[in-house]
Amino acid sequence: MGRILKSTVENKIKKGYEFRFGDYISEGFEIFKKEWVNFFLYAMVSSILIGIASITIIGLAFVLFPITLGFAVVADKISEGESIQFSDFFGAFKNLGQHFIVGLIYFLGYAMIIVPYVLIILGASFSSSFIEDSPLLGVFFGGYMFLVMFFVVLLFLMQVLLFFSPFLIHFGDYSAIDAIKASIGLAKQNFWWLLLFVFTIGVLSSIGQYACIIGVFATMPIAALSAYSLVKKELMNENHQEIDKIGSHI
Numbered sequence: 592m593g594r595i596l597k598s599t600v601e602n603k604i605k606k607g608y609e610f611r612f613g614d615y616i617s618e619g620f621e622i623f624k625k626e627w628v629n630f631f632l633y634a635m636v637s638s639i640l641i642g643i644a645s646i647t648i649i650g651l652a653f654v655l656f657p658i659t660l661g662f663a664v665v666a667d668k669i670s671e672g673e674s675i676q677f678s679d680f681f682g683a684f685k686n687l688g689q690h691f692i693v694g695l696i697y698f699l700g701y702a703m704i705i706v707p708y709v710l711i712i713l714g715a716s717f718s719s720s721f722i723e724d725s726p727l728l729g730v731f732f733g734g735y736m737f738l739v740m741f742f743v744v745l746l747f748l749m750q751v752l753l754f755f756s757p758f759l760i761h762f763g764d765y766s767a768i769d770a771i772k773a774s775i776g777l778a779k780q781n782f783w784w785l786l787l788f789v790f791t792i793g794v795l796s797s798i799g800q801y802a803c804i805i806g807v808f809a810t811m812p813i814a815a816l817s818a819y820s821l822v823k824k825e826l827m828n829e830n831h832q833e834i835d836k837i838g839s840h841i
Contacts, residue, residue, distance in 0.1 A: 592667060592671070592762070593670065594762060595758065599827075600773050603780065607781065608825045610788075610825075612791075619818075620816075622666045622819075626665070629675065630665070632677070634809070634811045636680075638808070638811075641655065649695075652691060652697070653691050659815060660761055662819065663683075663816070663818070665680055666816050666823075667819070686760050689766060692768070693760070705742070705746075751778055751786050754774060754778060754818070755773065755774035755778065759773055759774060762822070762827070788821065792814040792818060795810055796810055798810045
């Protein structure tokens with residue numbers, strides 16, 4: 592299994608890293624093509640599991656990251672030239688406790704952002720009837736839309752800052768809190784590129800849903816595999832180089 596060394600992460604946080612946007616997306620496509628049937632099937636299975644877990648927020652906090660990380664777990668085995676079995680997609684569940692902590696923090700943050708958002712919507716619906724004929728109507732709804740966008744941006748920023756956390760837990764044996772701290776440090780080094788990347792793979796992941804409902808089971812894995820490619824190229828390569836150097840001296 593590919594490894595993320597803490598020394599590598601610390602070095603990237605201090606010195607930064609090159610962001611090869613196009614390479615990540617293209618490699619995501621290439622990995623998908625190698626085992627597209629298994630990735631497609633797992634996308635279907637994972638969607639069902641996430642749907643079931645979504646019945647309760649606490650359940651989703653337990654399984655969201657281990658399930659979505661399944662694509663990366665299998666991609667890593669493919670990159671290492673190993674044979675895969677469908678059960679490998681569930682390999683991230685070995686760190687279920689740590690992933691749950693990150694998931695819980697994520698959903699607590701989500702709740703802190705979304706609750707005011709819901710209150711604003713309710714308030715807007717209630718207040719609109721009183722100011723329907725008022726010249727202040729435009730100002731009211733202008734402020735309302737600004738606040739809605741503000742909360743959407745906050746949610747998106749949280750996704751960007753936590754982007755690396757699941758990978759650090761699985762491939763680097765980080766604790767949840769240390770993974771979050773390191774993820775924030777890594778995200779800050781290439782914040783705008785990472786923000787654009789997260790937005791792009793988010794759009795990519797949903798394209799299949801709009802173009803053809805079943806197509807989402809292809810675009811979702813490609814988006815996840817592109818994320819894995821970023822982590823592999825920027826955080827795992829140095830690890831492999833160090834191992835190679837050690838091997839050459841034995």
